[in-house]
Amino acid sequence: MSGKVILYVAMSLDGYLAKKNHAMDWLLGESAREDIDNGYAQFYDTIGTLLMGATTYREIIEHLSPDAWPYPDKPSYVFTSKAYPAQPDVHFIRNSPSQILHEIRKTSQQDIWLVGGARLIHTFMSKNLIDKYIISIIPTLLGEGILLFAQREEAEIKLSLIEQRSVDGIVELHYIPRKKPE
Numbered sequence: 136m137s138g139k140v141i142l143y144v145a146m147s148l149d150g151y152l153a154k155k156n157h158a159m160d161w162l163l164g165e166s167a168r169e170d171i172d173n174g175y176a177q178f179y180d181t182i183g184t185l186l187m188g189a190t191t192y193r194e195i196i197e198h199l200s201p202d203a204w205p206y207p208d209k210p211s212y213v214f215t216s217k218a219y220p221a222q223p224d225v226h227f228i229r230n231s232p233s234q235i236l237h238e239i240r241k242t243s244q245q246d247i248w249l250v251g252g253a254r255l256i257h258t259f260m261s262k263n264l265i266d267k268y269i270i271s272i273i274p275t276l277l278g279e280g281i282l283l284f285a286q287r288e289e290a291e292i293k294l295s296l297i298e299q300r301s302v303d304g305i306v307e308l309h310y311i312p313r314k315k316p317e
Contacts, residue, residue: 137244139266140186140236140259143178144251144283145273145305151280152253157190160198161275173302178269182209183245186235188255189215192225212239214255232264253281261289268294268310 145162146152153159185206187195192213195205204211204222211225212235219227228235232255239247249259259265270283298309 137246138183138236138240139246140249140264141178141182141246141267141269142249142256142259142265143269144249144256145271146283147273147275147277147280149276149278150282150284151277152251152283153194153281154277155280157194157252157281158198159194161277162199162273171303173271173305174300174307181246182248183243184239185209185211185248185250186232186255187211187213187250188252189213189217189219191250191252191255192219232259232262236264253283253285256283257285260292263292263312266311268308270308270310272306272308274304 144152147161154161192211192215199205204225207224209224213219213225213227214229214232215227216229217227219225230238236247249256249265256265293313294310295313296308297311298307300307
């Protein structure tokens with residue numbers, strides 16, 4: 136299948152996606168080194184579209200990259216019910232995840248990056264819309280915050296580990312959902 140939905144995300148060692156106030160500044164860290172190839176550029180080249188929630192969008196434009204949109208060459212869809220100032224290549228939508236995936240796949244064969252946040256990830260998981268999980272574990276203990284995988288009411292999701300690697304103390308795990316027996 137083309138246009139796979141890939142959850143590419145980082146979490147703290149204790150399972151948090153963001154601090155309690157939604158801040159993700161801890162991801163940059165004091166020891167972030169630009170001279171180390173962590174595979175991001177290679178991953179980004181495979182992506183045609185980005186999906187994110189409004190809180191993630193606000194955190195990016197207000198704190199992580201306030202001077203310029205960091206994804207200018209790719210269409211980005213922000214799931215929100217609020218109005219935001221127009222920005223090139225950024226679309227603010229109220230569509231259901233299934234609807235927007237159908238629309239994106241009609242025009243692009245490239246993969247789709249599910250950036251975050253936690254509520255949007257939960258929605259995609261509950262509808263079995265994630266084709267691959269790439270989770271980087273950052274060696275930081277936040278102690279509290281927004282859990283990547285908060286308590287879920289849906290049935291468990293079984294995953295198969297297909298790749299793992301470690302770069303500069305960060306562990307990156309690649310999973311795909313297990314196929315259900317027929």
